[in-house]
Amino acid sequence: MIYLDYAATTHMSQEALDAYYETASNYYGNTASLHEIGTVAQDLLQMARSTLARAIGDFDDTVYFTGGGSEANYLALTSLAFGQQSKGKHIVTSPHEHHSVKQTLAYLESVGFEISMIPIDEAGQITPETLTSVLRPDTILATIAHGSSELGIIQPLEVLGPLLSTHGVLLHADCVQTFGKLPIDVSTMNITALSLSAHKVHGPKGVGALYLNPKVKATPLLQGSTHEGGVRHGTVNTPGAVSFATAASNVIQGMVKWKDHVEGLKELFLCETAHLKGMVVEGTPHTTLPHYVPLRFKGIEGQYMMLELNRRGIAVSTGSACKAGYHTPPASLLALGRSVSEAHELLRVTFGLATTADDIRQLCTALSHISEHYYTLTTLERL
Numbered sequence: 001m002i003y004l005d006y007a008a009t010t011h012m013s014q015e016a017l018d019a020y021y022e023t024a025s026n027y028y029g030n031t032a033s034l035h036e037i038g039t040v041a042q043d044l045l046q047m048a049r050s051t052l053a054r055a056i057g058d059f060d061d062t063v064y065f066t067g068g069g070s071e072a073n074y075l076a077l078t079s080l081a082f083g084q085q086s087k088g089k090h091i092v093t094s095p096h097e098h099h100s101v102k103q104t105l106a107y108l109e110s111v112g113f114e115i116s117m118i119p120i121d122e123a124g125q126i127t128p129e130t131l132t133s134v135l136r137p138d139t140i141l142a143t144i145a146h147g148s149s150e151l152g153i154i155q156p157l158e159v160l161g162p163l164l165s166t167h168g169v170l171l172h173a174d175c176v177q178t179f180g181k182l183p184i185d186v187s188t189m190n191i192t193a194l195s196l197s198a199h200k201v202h203g204p205k206g207v208g209a210l211y212l213n214p215k216v217k218a219t220p221l222l223q224g225s226t227h228e229g230g231v232r233h234g235t236v237n238t239p240g241a242v243s244f245a246t247a248a249s250n251v252i253q254g255m256v257k258w259k260d261h262v263e264g265l266k267e268l269f270l271c272e273t274a275h276l277k278g279m280v281v282e283g284t285p286h287t288t289l290p291h292y293v294p295l296r297f298k299g300i301e302g303q304y305m306m307l308e309l310n311r312r313g314i315a316v317s318t319g320s321a322c323k324a325g326y327h328t329p330p331a332s333l334l335a336l337g338r339s340v341s342e343a344h345e346l347l348r349v350t351f352g353l354a355t356t357a358d359d360i361r362q363l364c365t366a367l368s369h370i371s372e373h374y375y376t377l378t379t380l381e382r383l
Contacts, residue, residue: 002314002359006291007149007177007350013202013247020204020243031236032226041238048238048245052209055252056175056194057185062214064228065207065241069176069197070100072210073143075231076172076193077104079218080141081113084170088138089113094126094155095335096148098174105143118142123287124153124336128163141170146184147177150332150348151283152292154182161190170216176200176208180251181258181289192216198240203247207240254353262291262351265360269293269349272364278371282333282346291352296345297371299378305347308370314363317348 012020023044029037031045046061053063066072081091091113093105105115119130126144142164147154157173164171170192175184180201186194191211198207210231212218218231225233251258270293273279278298288294297305302318309316329343349363 002362004349004351004355004359004363005315005317006352006355007152007200007348008317009199009205010202010352011354012199012204012243013250015250016203016243016247019246020239023242024239027238027242029238031238044242045236045238048241051245051249052196053211055184055248056179056196056211057187058211060214062212062229064210064212064231065236065244066210066228066232067206067237068208069174069195069200070098070208071232072195072197072208073098073100073172073174074104075210075220076195076212077101077108077141077143078221079212079231080170080172080193080216081108082221083217083219084140085113088136088140090116090136090139091141091143092116092118092131092134092139092169093143094118094145095120096124096145096150096153096155096332097143098145098149098176101143101145101174118144120335122336123284124148124151124332125287126155126160128159131160131163132167135164135167135169139167139169141172143172143174145174145177146182147175147289148332149177150330150346151294152177152289152350153283153332154178154287154289157189157191161188165190177289180248180255181291186211186213193218198244198247201244201247201251203244204240207237207244209244258353259290261353262355265351265355265357266290266293268357268360269364272361273367276368276371277375279367282336291350293349293351295347295349296342297347297367297374298342298345300371300374301344302346303344304374305367305370309363309366312366312370314366316363317350318346 027041029041031042049063053061109115116134118126161171172193173191174195176197179196192213194211196209199205282294306318329340330346333343
């Protein structure tokens with residue numbers, strides 16, 4: 001099987017697997033225990049915490065381990081909203097957010113918060129002008145995905161973060177799709193809270209991380225936790241955290257090599273498919289993550305293309321894996337002005353370091369055969 005769905009998940013690296021096994025086998029103590037086995041596990045957990053913190057420019061080690069990126073989003077938004085509600089109850093967001101963010105905002109709206117959508121430009125990006133247009137005196141928080149899961153559109157947080165700061169508005173950044181792929185610095189980007197996920201960077205599933213600025217008041221929805229600084233209940237997954245930190249270190253060290261590799265693959269793909277009838281590539285090179293190719297074939301459902309590729313041994317996606325089984329069109333494409341039928345055509349192809357040029361050529365051949373067959377059949381049906 002040719003795997004081209006790296007935005008959905010990645011395989012665990014050997015180093016991450018080794019780190020998980022070593023920690024689970026030999027350093028299995030509860031980090032809250034006061035005996036030596038527990039304190040050794042706590043030391044390992046703190047090393048993992050520091051590793052992730054340094055990777056995002058945090059030198060206070062205020063990174064907390066969670067059960068995944070979605071939980072990190074939920075904890076960040078609820079903690080900041082309830083912690084800041086004395087200043088206002090207005091939150092702004094973008095149409096590119098992950099399902100977990102949208103669901104959390106829906107919950108906050110149900111308990112009295114007001115949510116406003118930030119307009120985007122023709123490339124799908126938020127500009128200083130569009131952001132400023134929705135800010136109000138009672139705006140307390142903006143939640144913006146650094147890179148969207150459906151289309152891979154990058155938001156310029158290095159511009160938006162400082163702007164929000166001048167207006168006294170906090171910024172939560174969902175960096176699940178960009179961590180290890182783009183430089184992230186919570187200080188220069190003025191990020192108050194940031195969400196990460198291990199399985200997007202060749203770490204284990206079921207492990208995430210949340211950065212929270214220690215200078216900002218945050219009130220967790222569930223009070224009384226004795227773990228992770230009171231941010232999250234439950235015994236910490238120490239093997240998962242150590243494995244996550246190990247995987248993240250490797251990915252960040254190889255980020256330049258990865259970028260060169262996937263950019264070369266994208267260039268090959270675009271060259272090989274330039275002649276294909278009906279194919280549209282969404283986004284622009286400078287506003288889209290380098291390993292993303294969000295595309296569609298005019299008049300052909302993305303799900304049909306995905307299933308046909310699957311029959312040929314090629315794995316791609318039609319959008320966010322966390323929304324698999326839902327039949328609503330991708331909101332990111334609707335926000336760009338595409339019709340409902342055009343949005344349903346979305347096919348998301350994402351590359352990784354293990355992807356080869358031969359994989360790309362096989363994909364291009366399959367896309368050509370599937371689309372030509374479909375268009376031929378529809379033409380014959382009209383005769």
